[in-house]
Amino acid sequence: MSASESCTRLTEAHSKSLLNNHDTFLFDCDGVLWNFPEIFPGAVELLNYLTEHGKQLFFVTNNSTKTQDDYAKRFNDIGYKAKPEQIICTAWLTAQHLKSIDFKGRCYVLGMHSMAHELEREGFEICGGIGPDPLASDATAIKTDKLNLDPNVNCVISALDLHVSYIKILKAATYLNRPNVLFLATNDDASLPQSDEVIMPGAGTILASVATAACRSPTILGKPHAPMFDAIRSVFPNVDPKRTVMIGDRVETDIAFGNRQGTTTLLVFSGATSEKYLDSLKQGDERDLLPSFCVKDVQQFLNFLKSN
Numbered sequence: 001m002s003a004s005e006s007c008t009r010l011t012e013a014h015s016k017s018l019l020n021n022h023d024t025f026l027f028d029c030d031g032v033l034w035n036f037p038e039i040f041p042g043a044v045e046l047l048n049y050l051t052e053h054g055k056q057l058f059f060v061t062n063n064s065t066k067t068q069d070d071y072a073k074r075f076n077d078i079g080y081k082a083k084p085e086q087i088i089c090t091a092w093l094t095a096q097h098l099k100s101i102d103f104k105g106r107c108y109v110l111g112m113h114s115m116a117h118e119l120e121r122e123g124f125e126i127c128g129g130i131g132p133d134p135l136a137s138d139a140t141a142i143k144t145d146k147l148n149l150d151p152n153v154n155c156v157i158s159a160l161d162l163h164v165s166y167i168k169i170l171k172a173a174t175y176l177n178r179p180n181v182l183f184l185a186t187n188d189d190a191s192l193p194q195s196d197e198v199i200m201p202g203a204g205t206i207l208a209s210v211a212t213a214a215c216r217s218p219t220i221l222g223k224p225h226a227p228m229f230d231a232i233r234s235v236f237p238n239v240d241p242k243r244t245v246m247i248g249d250r251v252e253t254d255i256a257f258g259n260r261q262g263t264t265t266l267l268v269f270s271g272a273t274s275e276k277y278l279d280s281l282k283q284g285d286e287r288d289l290l291p292s293f294c295v296k297d298v299q300q301f302l303n304f305l306k307s308n
């Protein structure tokens with residue numbers, strides 16, 4: 001797909017064609033449906049409209065701060081009846097990945113309680129990393145014997161951790177100094193999409209600190225990488241990428257994910273990507289990042305679908 005063929009501004013005709021020629025719609029969450037707690041206008045109505053038109057919906061979010069059940073409850077609270085199996089979130093995905101490789105051992109996790117919940121639900125042991133772990137104020141030299149490291153840790157997982165600290169990065173890097181220790185990451189998003197000038201560092205900022213200190217690169221499970229689509233196939237084996245639309249706000253994760261899987265991609269400008277940034281990409285040769293279509297937001301997409 002050339003730059004001129006992609007990034008087509010969505011119209012009513014395109015929207016009806018997307019509806020008639022696709023069975024499955026994959027929705028990113030942050031920046032597309034909401035910047036929580038703000039739910040975007042038209043978001044819930046669009047989900048219900050597509051469901052009423054017989055479409056299969058999945059929610060593919062790199063956000064690791066909530067469990068599948070948390071998301072299912074959130075969707076039900078805002079008026080969309082979601083089943084947990086429709087929700088492909090990275091906390092759940094990480095547990096499924098460890099299951100798929102028959103992992104045995106203990107994990108040091110830089111993340112929120114949702115990570116612990118999903119991992120422990122599958123029987124994996126967490127050994128630190130969740131919650132605050134501040135540097136002692138009188139710390140002069142940090143000696144290994146003061147760190148209470150667990151000799152049985154053989155996996156380090158980097159996720160979105162609002163309690164990240166120097167000591168936690170130090171412990172993660174020290175564990176990763178052992179070559180047998182597996183290094184996983186939920187995602188490498190630079191930031192969380194925000195509707196004002198605040199920049200909320202994303203999971204990628206934490207991952208970069210650990211990877212830099214440890215001089216190692218992780219296996220990243222979230223978008224744009226394949227495990228999320230594999231997880232959808234495990235729930236819905238008949239999913240056909242050619243009849244699937246991926247709707248996202250970040251080109252490096254959502255659009256690249258859809259393009260690599262061969263789906264149609266729809267970029268919204270309500271989150272991480274501005275029209276100006278997309279225009280700058282069109283000058284380059286990163287086809288992977290260019291969407292099939294782009295639209296202002298989910299409300300405009302819904303309006304096009306409902307127009308006569």
Ligand SMILES: O=C(O)[C@H](O)[C@H](O)COP(=O)(O)O
Pocket residue numbers: 028029030031060061062063064160187189190191192193201202203204
């Ligand atoms: O930093 C992060 O983890 C991400 O920015 C955030 O959670 C992305 O969520 P998504 O847009 O994939 O729903």
Ligand SMILES: [Mg+2]
Pocket residue numbers: 028029030031032193248249250271
């Ligand atoms: Mg997003």
